[in-house]
Amino acid sequence: MRITLLWLLLLGLCLPANGPAAPVGCFSGAKAYQQLKDLCALGARVPGSPAARKAGDWLLTKLKALGDETWEQAFTHKVRANHPLAKRDKTLSTQGLRMRNLVCRFRPRETRRLLLAAHWDSRPFADMDPVKANRVKPVLGANDAASGVVVLLELARCLKAQPPGMGVDIVLFDGEDFGEQGHLDEYFLGSRFYARNLGRPRPEAGILLDMVGDKNLRLPLEPFSRQAAPDLQDRVWDLAEGLGLGDIFVREPGPAVQDDHLPLIERGVPMIDIIDFEYPQWHTLQDTPATCSPASLEAVGRVLETLIREGL
Numbered sequence: 001m002r003i004t005l006l007w008l009l010l011l012g013l014c015l016p017a018n019g020p021a022a023p024v025g026c027f028s029g030a031k032a033y034q035q036l037k038d039l040c041a042l043g044a045r046v047p048g049s050p051a052a053r054k055a056g057d058w059l060l061t062k063l064k065a066l067g068d069e070t071w072e073q074a075f076t077h078k079v080r081a082n083h084p085l086a087k088r089d090k091t092l093s094t095q096g097l098r099m100r101n102l103v104c105r106f107r108p109r110e111t112r113r114l115l116l117a118a119h120w121d122s123r124p125f126a127d128m129d130p131v132k133a134n135r136v137k138p139v140l141g142a143n144d145a146a147s148g149v150v151v152l153l154e155l156a157r158c159l160k161a162q163p164p165g166m167g168v169d170i171v172l173f174d175g176e177d178f179g180e181q182g183h184l185d186e187y188f189l190g191s192r193f194y195a196r197n198l199g200r201p202r203p204e205a206g207i208l209l210d211m212v213g214d215k216n217l218r219l220p221l222e223p224f225s226r227q228a229a230p231d232l233q234d235r236v237w238d239l240a241e242g243l244g245l246g247d248i249f250v251r252e253p254g255p256a257v258q259d260d261h262l263p264l265i266e267r268g269v270p271m272i273d274i275i276d277f278e279y280p281q282w283h284t285l286q287d288t289p290a291t292c293s294p295a296s297l298e299a300v301g302r303v304l305e306t307l308i309r310e311g312l
């Protein structure tokens with residue numbers, strides 16, 4: 001004890017005069033990457049599939065052990081009759097397909113809240129695969145978007161270990177990537193449902209993670225986010241720069257991406273999307289854990305952890 005105190009004193013003498021040292025990070029990229037492999041080992045998370053049921057249950061069990069309040073928000077989507085899955089199973093159009101968002105809250109009664117989200121479903125068809133025969137097969141979705149999911153899981157572990165100073169809502173959306181190209185009405189199903197049923201207290205701001213695991217991670221400023229929440233975007237990119245991650249969180253405009261942040265923005269929640277859309281394996285069978293890295297997951301996780309600890 002004495003030695004520890006002495007070291008603390010010495011450490012205190014070494015602190016820079018202009019402020020406290022950065023808190024020791026809890027977030028582990030290695031732990032997040034292991035969860036990425038575990039989650040992907042369950043199979044492609046196509047809504048309605050046995051693998052999706054298993055993955056959803058797996059995620060819910062993990063989150064229940066971490067959050068103050070955790071539940072599944074179920075909803076039903078009547079699938080368009082021409083959708084490839086509905087052609088195989090007509091009941092998806094008549095009775096509908098059951099989906100579920102997974103919600104995990106920390107400090108649920110706190111009025112100042114931050115929403116952190118990612119989509120947990122994976123795409124039913126690899127329509128960008130270079131091999132034509134593969135385009136009817138499901139995407140494993142390691143980067144798109146299990147990467148965001150495991151960053152939030154690992155973050156939840158850190159928030160359980162040291163509760164946040166603000167309320168945090170971790171939400172995993174279902175049905176983001178369900179639609180065929182050109183049918184935008186069948187994308188973002190979970191975030192649309194969540195946004196329509198937004199309870200109180202409402203989140204003050206939101207951050208979406210999508211495709212944040214790429215080994216060659218490069219995160220430019222997404223334009224819809226810039227328009228909706230410029231202060232939050234600046235805050236996140238400033239914190240990243242302060243952590244020495246300015247080569248990943250680059251200050252240049254990226255492509256405007258239709259994504260799960262838009263339904264929340266429409267409901268008045270200023271929300272940004274942290275996304276690396278330059279991913280050659282996007283919507284192909286090659287979207288596997290091998291294309292992702294612990295270092296990329298850790299970069300994003302550390303920035304979010306710092307934001308939560310230091311405030312918006």
Ligand SMILES: [Zn+2]
Binds near residue numbers: 283
């Ligand atoms: Zn996708």
